[in-house]
Amino acid sequence: MRTLVTSCLILSCIVLQSCKKNETPKEVEAIQAEAEKPVSVDCYQAIYENDTVDLKLNTLKSGKIGGDMVMKVAGAAEKVGKIQGEFRGDTLFVDYTFIEEGNKNKTFKNPMAFLKRDQQLILGNGTMQTTMGVTYLVKDQPIDFDRVKYKFTSIPCK
Template sequence: MKNLGLFCLLLACIGLESCNTKPKDVEVQALDETPTSVQCYKALYEKDTLDLKINTLKSGKITGELVMKVLDRAEKVGKIAGEFRGDTLFVDYSFISGTDKATYKNPMALLKRGNELILGNGKIETYLGTSSFVKGQPIDFDNVKYKFTAVDCVGK
């Protein structure tokens, strides 16, 4: 019985150690990877301004920065990370809004048409604290506010 208890304890320790495989190191490595290309975009709608910087990594992943200045709302400053699926860029936008310093994360879909990126509108659901687009529901790229046009990257 004593040996069985030691065996179970040893097995539990091995199991806990194997859970510590550090998958975040791979993610951090991808974020530190030097981009193969950098593109900047700007979207203007009435008095709103959105500035987007996209880094394309060797792996095909996309990282970047997005600043949203929307009239009568707190400025949102954050990072994007995702990938292209066909002609649509799907990213998670992690940002800080206003003075509360809380970090938020929302999904975004941007359709590439020529030199333009169109920010789509879609139904979003939250499950276990993670927001994502509702599967089976279309994302509208026609009735939108924000269409990003390519601009020169200045000071970024």
């Protein structure tokens, strides 16, 4: 009796698997490319004393956020990189993966949190911790969005 049930289950799985739509690799790529197309693009800029930070956010169909960020901080190497993350309520949590000018062989990755308030994005200051080579914002510690350097205002995209 057990072998009959097992045989029926295996046969059912095979039949269901063979009924699956046969998708060519090109169709799969087209579906993935469509899902990754931005539904909106927003550009922001923050200026603090001699520092300038440019941010381009692409909102994807899936609700995820991707984009580019360039940080020109006085007295430090220019940082150019990509951001990826998502909104949780009114806060955008991203990972910023970047290279520093003059050190293109090494890639850095930092977590960041932006609070969306009206037409502004405010880069928060939070407690970071590194465990096993991965840096993240400590969950139990609040992120300060009041005493900050960088407040991003919306600008037209280039």
